[in-house]
Amino acid sequence: MSNHFSADNLKFPGDDRRLELTDLYVFPSPEDPGKTVLIIDSNPTVAPPPIPPATTGPEFRPDAVHRINIDTDGDAQADVAFTFTFSEYDNGRQTATAWYATGPDARQAEPAGQMIAESVPISFDGADQPVMIDQPGQIRLFVGLRSDPFFADVEGALHGMKWTGNDDFADNNVDAIVLEVPTDLLGPGPMIGVWASISRRSDGVLEQMDRGGNPTINPFINPDGEKNLYNSRQPADDMANYLGPWSQLLVKGGYSPEEAKETAMQVLPDLLRYDRTKPVAYPNGRKLIDDVFSYRFAWLTHGTLPPTGLEPHADLMPHFPYLGPPNP
DSSP states (O other): OTTSSOSGGGOOGGGOGGGOEEEEEEEEOSSOTTEEEEEEEEOOOSSOOOSTTOOOOSSOOTTEEEEEEEESSSSSSOSEEEEEEEOOOBTTBOEEEEEEEEGGGGGOSSOOSEEEEEEEEOBOSSOOOOEEEOSSSOEEEEEEEEEOOOOOOHHHHHTTTOOOSOOTTTTOEEEEEEEEEEGGGGOSSSEEEEEEEEEEEETTEEEEEEEESSSSOHHHHSOTTTHHHHHHSOGGGHHHHHHHHHHHHHHHTTOOHHHHHHHHTTSOSOOEEEETTSOOBTTBSBOTTOOHHHHHHHHHTTTOSOOOOOOOOTTOOSSTTOSOOOOO
16 A cells, blocks of 8 residues: 555554655656655554554654655665654644755764754644745745545455455545755756655664655565564665565566566665656656556556556645645
8 A cells, every 4th residue: 555554464663653654756846847846645544543552643753753865876875865853743733844964964864964944834734835945955845734645445455456446545644745856956867766764763763663665565565574674674785685585476476587586676676766857657756646556566466457447636736735635
């Protein structure tokens, strides 16, 4: 389900939906061809709440660190990073602080580099006014509750891939971080690899709870007992850890061994690759309207499983922050 429910047993990481990284999007700005849009969504409202006594609302977890990582040279290491932290949630209010880092600073687990925005009000009421940032470039930033753009037939996936025609995410919300940045801040070349992560502070140390680049990977590809481990690892180790088991899974889906290895390498390491000289559509970047759910099941079955027939959500906006207002 893109990456909704990415912990073992299709639960939330740490039994806390605020630590659930649901989706990552990368596409050129519809309003400025010189800019790129980066979106990470979390805290889905699609499932029952976490295991009692934990209770959460629309807020970002205050001790969490959200990161957007960009690899510019193909080594699956971050060369650029945007990092976000959050205040306590108090009386319906919360703020965010953002950092921009390059080089060695981008590979630090803790927020590092240049603080580009401090105490940004988080929108929980549907207001979509962006924060404007002047340095290190003309950046627009939005942080807040929005309509979940992901569309998928979950019931069909859980019952023998018999599509029902129902979009299980149609009326749900997510916490969104939306950045629109000058493309030259993302590296000098046309090709980048992007992934996101969410960590929490445990005994004074950051513990990575979720991560991903490509959609609909961990919930469906890794078996229970491996999902939490996958979330804790880094993309640079993915080829060594997952090329073998994922290739075997694809052989069961109808690929020859050689085809399976080549197909697994399309998502290994787990970075969302984006070549800005080519049209954007997953797997080259990802637009809000891309039917990645159907794509992944066709990918898993050597193209034998038909699309779900679902359409993108009608509440998407043609202007920043592009995600629809939160559902009531």
